[in-house]
């Protein structure tokens with residue numbers, strides 16, 4: 634248990650670094666005895682759908698794959714620094730090329746390898762706001778500079794509300810949720826496999842990051858999670874943006890946590906407290922288990938204050 638906790642802590646630190654530095658290459662090689670080398674773990678989730686998650690360090694957000702007779706579609710693609718490790722991991726399961734690459738949102742730890750795949754035969758798909766954001770704001774390079782997004786980095790297929798890919802005896806419905814983690818979020822629902830990839834709308838067991846600078850909002854995350862919950866049944870497998878594979882119950886727990894934290898902060902705002910007084914009072918103490926290096930209780934309180942003020 635202790636070891637697990639330690640490992641989780643390490644991966645959260647690197648997660649924080651990864652998100653903060655956006656596209657930067659991230660570290661973590663197995664210096665510690667017994668610690669696995671940086672790589673991926675592939676698990677078959679259901680039907681044709683697999684989940685790839687990082688081991689031994691931070692590789693980016695969780696990746697989804699559908700593999701079958703028709704070909705391969707991938708959801709998100711991790712940090713640029715893990716491209717070769719990712720390719721080698723996928724090659725263990727299939728020798729087919731990636732036909733479609735779905736981007737769940739604009740962050741570099743989810744779409745950092747768009748150019749590498751987009752320059753080949755892969756069709757990159759995203760919500761139209763994600764593409765617009767890349768065109769307008771560019772991308773952050775490994776050394777922290779902003780540069781124009783290369784042509785092959787940009788999605789070639791965009792949608793406004795939802796679209797469906799019919800592949801591998803399943804339909805993958807790609808649905809937009811407005812102003813949630815960002816303003817260009819996509820959730821992917823495999824109907825027959827009964828699997829949902831949520832992108833960063835769901836952080837399983839962790840306080841969420843709400844990127845208001847990229848059009849995200851607290852209420853949008855809550856509304857999206859409620860819809861994801863309603864789309865699910867007891868057997869649905871949910872691939873979160875970060876954290877372990879989740880269930881409908883985990884989504885319900887996350888919704889409850891968000892409502893509880895919101896209510897706790899709102900009560901202090903309504904009592905006329907200043908932001909400083911509210912932060913000092915630590916109203917999210919009962920939810921400390923969700924706190925992590927990047928989104929601490931204090932930062933979560935600030936995110937709620939942003940929503941309330």
Ligand SMILES: [Zn+2]
Nearest residue numbers: 738740814833
């Ligand atoms: Zn994100």
